[in-house]
Amino acid sequence: MNAPMIRCRQLTKSYRKGKTVVTPLEALDLDVPAGEFLALMGPSGSGKTTLLNLLSGIDSPTAGSLEIAGEDIARLSRRELTAWRARHVGYIFQLYHLVPVLTAFENVELPLLLSKLSKKERHARVATALDLVGLGDRVHHVPAELSGGQEQRVAIARAIVANPSLLVADEPTGDLDRDSAARILDLLRGLARDHGKTIVMVTHDARAAAAADRTLHLEKGQLLGDACGHS
Amino acid sequence: MLPFHYAARNLLRSKSRLLQTIGGSALVVLLVMAAVAINQGMNRVLSASGSPRNVILLGTGSEESVQRSEVAAAAAGIAAAGIPGVSEELGTRAVSPEIHYMNHLGLPGGQRSQALIRGVTPEALRVHPEVRITGGTFPRAGQVMAGRLAWRKLGIGEDSLRVGSEVTLDGQSLTVSGIFAAPGTVLESEIWAPLGDLHVLARRESLSCVVLRLDDPADFTEADLFAKQRLDLELSAMRESDYYGQLRHFFKPLRVMIWITAGLIASGAVLGGINTLYAAFASRVRELATLQSIGFSRRTLLWSLVQESTLACLTGTLLASAAAVLLLDGRTVPFSIGSFTVEIGPDVALAGILTGALLGLLGALPPAIRCLKPPLPAALRMS
Ligand SMILES: Nc1ncnc2c1ncn2[C@@H]1O[C@H](COP(=O)(O)OP(=O)(O)OP(=O)(O)O)[C@@H](O)[C@H]1O
Ligand SMILES: [Mg+2]
Numbered sequence: 001m002n003a004p005m006i007r008c009r010q011l012t013k014s015y016r017k018g019k020t021v022v023t024p025l026e027a028l029d030l031d032v033p034a035g036e037f038l039a040l041m042g043p044s045g046s047g048k049t050t051l052l053n054l055l056s057g058i059d060s061p062t063a064g065s066l067e068i069a070g071e072d073i074a075r076l077s078r079r080e081l082t083a084w085r086a087r088h089v090g091y092i093f094q095l096y097h098l099v100p101v102l103t104a105f106e107n108v109e110l111p112l113l114l115s116k117l118s119k120k121e122r123h124a125r126v127a128t129a130l131d132l133v134g135l136g137d138r139v140h141h142v143p144a145e146l147s148g149g150q151e152q153r154v155a156i157a158r159a160i161v162a163n164p165s166l167l168v169a170d171e172p173t174g175d176l177d178r179d180s181a182a183r184i185l186d187l188l189r190g191l192a193r194d195h196g197k198t199i200v201m202v203t204h205d206a207r208a209a210a211a212a213d214r215t216l217h218l219e220k221g222q223l224l225g226d227a228c229g230h231s
Numbered sequence: 232m233l234p235f236h237y238a239a240r241n242l243l244r245s246k247s248r249l250l251q252t253i254g255g256s257a258l259v260v261l262l263v264m265a266a267v268a269i270n271q272g273m274n275r276v277l278s279a280s281g282s283p284r285n286v287i288l289l290g291t292g293s294e295e296s297v298q299r300s301e302v303a304a305a306a307a308g309i310a311a312a313g314i315p316g317v318s319e320e321l322g323t324r325a326v327s328p329e330i331h332y333m334n335h336l337g338l339p340g341g342q343r344s345q346a347l348i349r350g351v352t353p354e355a356l357r358v359h360p361e362v363r364i365t366g367g368t369f370p371r372a373g374q375v376m377a378g379r380l381a382w383r384k385l386g387i388g389e390d391s392l393r394v395g396s397e398v399t400l401d402g403q404s405l406t407v408s409g410i411f412a413a414p415g416t417v418l419e420s421e422i423w424a425p426l427g428d429l430h431v432l433a434r435r436e437s438l439s440c441v442v443l444r445l446d447d448p449a450d451f452t453e454a455d456l457f458a459k460q461r462l463d464l465e466l467s468a469m470r471e472s473d474y475y476g477q478l479r480h481f482f483k484p485l486r487v488m489i490w491i492t493a494g495l496i497a498s499g500a501v502l503g504g505i506n507t508l509y510a511a512f513a514s515r516v517r518e519l520a521t522l523q524s525i526g527f528s529r530r531t532l533l534w535s536l537v538q539e540s541t542l543a544c545l546t547g548t549l550l551a552s553a554a555a556v557l558l559l560d561g562r563t564v565p566f567s568i569g570s571f572t573v574e575i576g577p578d579v580a581l582a583g584i585l586t587g588a589l590l591g592l593l594g595a596l597p598p599a600i601r602c603l604k605p606p607l608p609a610a611l612r613m614s
Contacts, residue, residue, distance in 0.1 A: 049608075049612075050608070053607070053608045053611075056524070058524050058607045058608060058611070059606070059607065059608045079528065082523065082526055082527075082528050082529075083526065083528075085524060085525070085526045086525065086526025086527075087526075091524050091525075093521070093611070097517065097518070097521040097611075099237070099518060099521070099522070100244075100518075101237065101240035101241055101243075101244065102237065102240075106234075110522070110525055110527075111525050111526060113232060113233065113234070114525075114526045114527065158525070
C-alpha cells in the first residue's frame with residue numbers, strides 16, 4: 001500500500017475570538033489515498049471549510065500533523081505555503097472567485113504565470129485545460145458574460161491547469177442548477193478516475209456526494225466513523 | 232508576476248474612483264510644480280538682479296534696506312575719485328548716485344499703487360548695463376521712465392503705461408518718456424525718474440546709495456577699504472550681488488509660506504486619494520485572497536496594486552504638467568520689490584514627475600497593506 005495522498009493525525013484548528021477560543025476541528029485523523037474522490041458532508045459550522053483550508057495550505061493547523069504527498073505542510077512558513085500551493089493544490093470555490101477583469105482564458109492562465117513556462121507553452125496548456133472542461137468557444141469572455149456553470153468550469157480549468165495532484169472543492173455545485181451541477185460532478189469524477197487527481201469535495205447535497213468514491217461526515221469538528229480505513 | 236493589464240483594467244473598474252485618483256494626484260503635482268516654479272522664479276530674479284562687479288555704498292547701519300539708507304550727496308564724487316578700479320569710459324567713471332523711493336503712484340485711470348521709484352542720473356545706464364531703453368527716451372525733469380513689467384507690479388493693464396502716459400507722484404504730474412527692459416531682473420518693475428526731481432519730491436537732500444561699477448570684482452576690497460577709512464562719510468560697502476542675496480534670504484519666510492499653503496492643500500488631496508485607493512482595494516479583498524490561494528505572494532499583489540496607483544498618478548502628473556505649461560508658464564508674478572516670471576523648465580517638470588511617482592508608490596502602500604493583511608480564510612469568506 002502506498003502512503004496516502006493526505007494523512008492527518010490529531011489535526012486541530014482553533015481560533016481565538018476575543019477571550020473565547022473556538023475549535024472548529026479537534027484531533028481529527030484522516031487518510032485519503034491518491035486518486036480518491038472524497039465527499040465531505042456535515043452541518044453548517046461543523047468545520048468543513050476549515051478542514052479544506054488546512055488541506056490546501058490556506059491555513060495552518062494549531063496542532064497535529066498534516067502530510068500531503070509525504071510532506072508535512074504544518075511546518076511550512078506562510079511564504080513557503082504560498083509557493084507550495086502554487087505547485088500542489090487547486091482550489092475550487094462555491095462562488096467560483098474568478099477575477100472579473102480577466103477573460104476566461106486569462107483567468108485560467110493565472111497559475112501558470114507562477115511557473116517558468118514560455119508564453120507559447122502556457123497558451124497550449126490553457127487551451128488544453130479549457131478543452132477538458134468543455135469550454136472551447138467562450139474563452140475570451142469575461143466572467144460577467146458567462147453562466148454560473150461556465151464560470152465554475154473556468155474555475156476548474158484554473159484549478160487543474162498547473163497540474164496539481166490535489167484538488168479541493170468547497171460546495172462547487174452549491175450555486176448551480178441541477179444540469180450544470182451534474183456536468184461539474186462528471187468533470188470532477190473524470191479528473192479523479194482518468195487523471196489521477198485526489199479530490200476532496202465539501203457538499204450539502206447527497207446527490208453530489210453520491211458522485212464521489214467515499215463520503216465522510218463531519219460533526220462538531222470530528223469525523224464520524226473510521227476515516228483512515230478504506231472501503 | 233501578475234500581468235500589467237491586470238493593474239490597468241482594475242483602474243477602469245470604477246470610473247469615478249479613477250477620476251478622483253487622477254484629479255487628486257494632478258492637483259498635488261500641480262501645487263508642487265507651482266511652488267517649485269515660484270521659488271525658482273523669485274530666486275532667479277533676485278540672483279540676476281545683482282552683479283558681482285557692482286558695489287553699493289550705503290549709509291552705515293542701513294545694510295538691509297537701500298530705501299532707509301542715507302548717504303551724503305557729496306559722497307558720489309568723493310567715492311568716484313577715491314576708489315581705484317572703477318570702470319572708466321571717455322573720462323567719466325561709472326558711478327551712479329541713486330535715491331530709492333517707495334511711494335504711491337497715481338496711475339492713468341485714477342488708480343494708485345505702491346511703486347519703487349529710483350531717482351537716477353544717466354550714469355545709471357553705465358552701472359546697470361542690462362538696462363536697455365526699448366522705446367522713448369531717458370527721462371528729463373518732469374518725466375519718468377517705466378520698466379517693461381512695471382504695469383504688472385502696479386496691477387494695471389499692460390497698455391496703461393506707455394510713452395506719453397501721465398502718472399502722478401506726491402501731487403506732481405509726470406510724463407512717461409520711455410520704457411526700458413532689464414531682462415530677468417527686478418529693475419524691470421521699477422519706475423526711474425531724474426535724481427533732481429526725486430530730491431524735491433521725496434523732500435530729501437541725501438542719496439539712498441551710490442552704485443559703482445568695477446572692472447574687476449576683486450577690487451571690491453578697495454571699495455570696502457575706502458568705506459572703512461572715510462569714517463566721516465559713514466558708508467558701508469556691499470557687493471550688489473550680496474545685497475540681492477540678502478534679499479533672497481529676507482523673502483525666505485514668504486517662500487516657506489508658499490510651501491506650507493501648497494502642502495496643506497496637497498495633504499488634503501493626498502488623504503482623499505489614499506481614501507479612494509483604500510475603497511478601491513477594499514472592494515477586492517476576496518479577489519486578492521483568491522490570488523494568494525492560487526499561489527501569488529503578497530509582495531506580488533502589493534506590486535500590482537502599486538502599479539495600479541502609479542499608473543493613475545502618472546496620468547494625473549501628465550495632466551498637471553499640461554495645466555502647468557498652459558496656465559503657469561511665462562506668467563509674471565508681482566511681489567514687494569518687483570516681479571518675476573514663472574517658468575516650467577526641466578527642474579520643475581522633474582519635481583512634478585517625482586512627486587507623481589512618489590504619490591503612486593507611497594500612496595498605495597497604506598491601503599494595499601491594510602487590504603492584504605486579513606488572514607486568507609477570513610478574506611476568502613468575504614462577500
Ligand atoms: N477565521 C475564523 N475565525 C474565527 N472563527 C472561525 C473562523 N473560521 C471559521 N470559524 C468558525 O469555525 C466554525 C467552523 O467553520 P467552517 O467555515 O469550517 O464551517 P463549515 O462546515 O464550512 O460551515 P458551512 O457549511 O456553513 O460553510 C464556525 O463556528 C466558524 O464560526
Ligand atoms: Mg463552509
